[in-house]
Amino acid sequence: MNTHYNPLRSVFLMRTAGLLRKELVQIRRDRSLFGLLIVAPLLQLLVLGFAITTDVREVKLAVRDFDRSMQSREYVRALSASDYFKTTYVTAATVDDARLLVSGRAGLVLVIPRGFAASLERMETASVQVLVDGADVNSAIQGLNYLQRATRLFSSRGIRLVEEDIGRRTGTGLPTVSAECRAWFNPGLMSRFYMVPGLIGVLLMITTMVVNSMALVKEREQGTMEQLIVTPLRPAEIILGKLLPFVVIGFIEVTLLLIGIKLIFNVPLRGSVLTLYAFSGMFLMTTLGLGLFVSTVVRTQQQAMMFAMFFVMMPFMLLSGFIFPVENMPLVIQPLAHMIPLKYYLTAVRGLYLKGNGWFELWPSAAALLAWGTVILTISVLKFRKRLD
Amino acid sequence: MKRFLAIFKKEFRQIRRDPLSLGMLLVVPAMLLALYGYALSFDVKHIRVAVLDKDNTVESRQLLDSMFQNPYFDKAAILQRTMEADAILARGKARAVLIIPKGYAAALARGENVAVQALVNAADATTGTTAIGYIEALADRMTRQIRAERLGMSATSMNLPVVIPEPRIWFNSELQSAHFLVPGLIGMLMMLSGVIATSLSIVREKENETMEQMMVSPVKPEELILGKTLPYVLVGLLTMGMILILGRILFGVEVKGSYGLLALTTILFLFAALGMGILISAVTRSQQMAFQIAALASMLPSVLLSGLIFPINNMPLPIQAISYFVAPRYFIAALRGIILKDVSAVVLLPQWAGLLALGILFNLLAASRTRKAT
Numbered sequence A: 001m002n003t004h005y006n007p008l009r010s011v012f013l014m015r016t017a018g019l020l021r022k023e024l025v026q027i028r029r030d031r032s033l034f035g036l037l038i039v040a041p042l043l044q045l046l047v048l049g050f051a052i053t054t055d056v057r058e059v060k061l062a063v064r065d066f067d068r069s070m071q072s073r074e075y076v077r078a079l080s081a082s083d084y085f086k087t088t089y090v091t092a093a094t095v096d097d098a099r100l101l102v103s104g105r106a107g108l109v110l111v112i113p114r115g116f117a118a119s120l121e122r123m124e125t126a127s128v129q130v131l132v133d134g135a136d137v138n139s140a141i142q143g144l145n146y147l148q149r150a151t152r153l154f155s156s157r158g159i160r161l162v163e164e165d166i167g168r169r170t171g172t173g174l175p176t177v178s179a180e181c182r183a184w185f186n187p188g189l190m191s192r193f194y195m196v197p198g199l200i201g202v203l204l205m206i207t208t209m210v211v212n213s214m215a216l217v218k219e220r221e222q223g224t225m226e227q228l229i230v231t232p233l234r235p236a237e238i239i240l241g242k243l244l245p246f247v248v249i250g251f252i253e254v255t256l257l258l259i260g261i262k263l264i265f266n267v268p269l270r271g272s273v274l275t276l277y278a279f280s281g282m283f284l285m286t287t288l289g290l291g292l293f294v295s296t297v298v299r300t301q302q303q304a305m306m307f308a309m310f311f312v313m314m315p316f317m318l319l320s321g322f323i324f325p326v327e328n329m330p331l332v333i334q335p336l337a338h339m340i341p342l343k344y345y346l347t348a349v350r351g352l353y354l355k356g357n358g359w360f361e362l363w364p365s366a367a368a369l370l371a372w373g374t375v376i377l378t379i380s381v382l383k384f385r386k387r388l389d
Numbered sequence B: 001m002k003r004f005l006a007i008f009k010k011e012f013r014q015i016r017r018d019p020l021s022l023g024m025l026l027v028v029p030a031m032l033l034a035l036y037g038y039a040l041s042f043d044v045k046h047i048r049v050a051v052l053d054k055d056n057t058v059e060s061r062q063l064l065d066s067m068f069q070n071p072y073f074d075k076a077a078i079l080q081r082t083m084e085a086d087a088i089l090a091r092g093k094a095r096a097v098l099i100i101p102k103g104y105a106a107a108l109a110r111g112e113n114v115a116v117q118a119l120v121n122a123a124d125a126t127t128g129t130t131a132i133g134y135i136e137a138l139a140d141r142m143t144r145q146i147r148a149e150r151l152g153m154s155a156t157s158m159n160l161p162v163v164i165p166e167p168r169i170w171f172n173s174e175l176q177s178a179h180f181l182v183p184g185l186i187g188m189l190m191m192l193s194g195v196i197a198t199s200l201s202i203v204r205e206k207e208n209e210t211m212e213q214m215m216v217s218p219v220k221p222e223e224l225i226l227g228k229t230l231p232y233v234l235v236g237l238l239t240m241g242m243i244l245i246l247g248r249i250l251f252g253v254e255v256k257g258s259y260g261l262l263a264l265t266t267i268l269f270l271f272a273a274l275g276m277g278i279l280i281s282a283v284t285r286s287q288q289m290a291f292q293i294a295a296l297a298s299m300l301p302s303v304l305l306s307g308l309i310f311p312i313n314n315m316p317l318p319i320q321a322i323s324y325f326v327a328p329r330y331f332i333a334a335l336r337g338i339i340l341k342d343v344s345a346v347v348l349l350p351q352w353a354g355l356l357a358l359g360i361l362f363n364l365l366a367a368s369r370t371r372k373a374t
Helices: A007-029 A031-051 A070-079 A097-102 A116-121 A137-170 A191-221 A225-230 A235-265 A273-297 A301-319 A334-338 A341-355 A359-388 B002-017 B019-039 B058-068 B082-090 B104-109 B125-151 B177-198 B201-207 B211-216 B221-251 B259-283 B287-304 B317-323 B327-341 B345-373
Strands: A059-065 A085-089 A108-112 A126-133 A176-184 B047-053 B073-078 B096-100 B113-121 B163-170
Touching: A007 A235, A031 A191, A031 A235, A031 B287, A031 B317, A059 A070, A059 A137, A070 A085, A070 A108, A070 A116, A070 A137, A085 A137, A108 A137, A116 A126, A126 A137, A137 B125, A137 B163, A176 B125, A191 A225, A191 A235, A191 A273, A191 A301, A191 A341, A191 B125, A191 B287, A235 A273, A235 A359, A273 A301, A273 A341, A273 A359, A301 A341, A301 B019, A301 B177, A301 B287, A341 A359, A341 B082, B002 B019, B002 B221, B019 B177, B019 B221, B047 B058, B047 B082, B047 B125, B058 B073, B058 B096, B058 B104, B058 B125, B082 B096, B082 B113, B096 B125, B104 B113, B113 B125, B177 B221, B177 B259, B177 B287, B177 B327, B201 B211, B201 B221, B201 B259, B201 B287, B221 B259, B221 B345, B259 B287, B259 B327, B259 B345, B327 B345
Parallel strands: A059 A085, A059 A108, A126 B163, A176 B113, B047 B073, B047 B096
Antiparallel strands: A108 A126, B096 B113
């Protein structure tokens, strides 16, 4: 192939290289923009990576103990055995529960009635009241779940003794079914291991889409588009020149984020780095294509911003499974979520980080990203060409 | 005053001239609220479970029936060999694999302990923890049921020293995620539309070189900023109204507190959010740069650092300190208080103070940057 000199091809390369140089010079000249593109994602990683943990810890549990017995204290101790609840005793008369919940000083209020110990000693059921702040649903559900689990454990000791006693008297063996649960891929159940790699996708999307979505409309607003059009460059070359700098920036960013995740958050990457870069490249095709697409449909840079934020970046963040798992969404919404390229990239990144996936498991995601990228880039180039005429 | 009015009028005329942008600012946030309010929830349901039943007896099938009668579990696949478990979890076709060991029924008959194994994909720790909790509860229920049968009495009438928590849920009796999320989503969407509205306003004049004209006119920076902000306060209040109406129609989220407090909070928030937009506009030189900063400084923090999803008091202290500069943090807390709990003005004071302080800070910085530019 090298033996044949292809003049057309070299002209194409030369022109594209020229344009690439122009774009790089432009980005570099706006030095603060260049710094922003590189530094901001790292800062974001640092701040957001620590912020986004879904582990609900230290739910404030206020206890009103009317019984004041050994059993009641033992029960409270059983609840606060882990670092899950931050227990404080409140004295009955002084504070009313409504105030505690409204002001947010307590997430749960546990009321142990008088006669708690007496009921248990009589082998009867003892109810305790739990007041929950339902305005904070996430903490409420998890706090309540945990309280029920801890209570079950506390009760089961007593139950077992009684049942075994009955069993001995009646002469029947009493079996137990227990569940031995093993947390795969993330034995420490650290939400950070899942959320932090997800940030690569979101940050990459923002840096590559934002500037790009304004790129063409900017040339048009400032009237420099005409100058580009009168050059002998073909539309595909113009677009290539516009996109390539962001491919470079994108890969630099992925590299920095990978290092940051390793050094700051100590999240191990179990799969192959090369596969991760390959997926990043495919994902860049879709974000750059989308940015370009936005740029061709809007008239002003403000419209570009609105369009990109409201219709692309926001829905991508919330519906891609970055925070809320797609399976938990209503069935009507799920097809929409499956159309989001970020979803496939996140599947790949998280698969690589946590599960050590390879191409065998990830090829459906790769196929989806490639198809998406090809379609959106083709549409954008066609639309761009049409607007030139 | 006259000069301020002139700017105010000019901005209004510019807004009117771009009806697409105005329409989007008014309608799109309400539309997105409908979408997200419907799509997002914290409930974990329909966990896909693959089953490997090595025992294959009446007893083991009874356990499986009890599992899949539950709305929390969906049967994803029936496996034949242990090897398949790895693959199905790795490919994400199932979130958990339940393995019933050989001899399950026999052990039960002998009255022994028997452990079923559950491999749970805990990559997503939250969903993983919940799934583990559900499976443990299932085993517990099964134990109760089997023992009750064995002893020949129904589980409910058994006389046992059990502690039963009786939950009483306040403010949101059915624990609907929408009630918690809607006020937060309102805060996020208002932040975005506020920043979109103003973050390009000054830098656009710089790019189009109309800033010089503005600067040689006798307009003071404060007047310029006020004139550019106020029209959008009105737009923001309209947007807020549309969002609240839709939230009520679609999700039954009613405002329990006073509309007066709500309006005051919204105005204070708009003062801060629009001020941040103007500040971004004042410090940048190109609209691209303004957008980049706006996306990073408003979009991500208003979702991730505002308490919308992730509770702020779970975050490390330095991050909590940063969140004090995130205006939606105060707005969302205040909205939840007013809409869900009918809190009094006293409870809202810290939130108002935060919004006011941020508003003053952003607007003053913006004014001083604009002055320097002259």
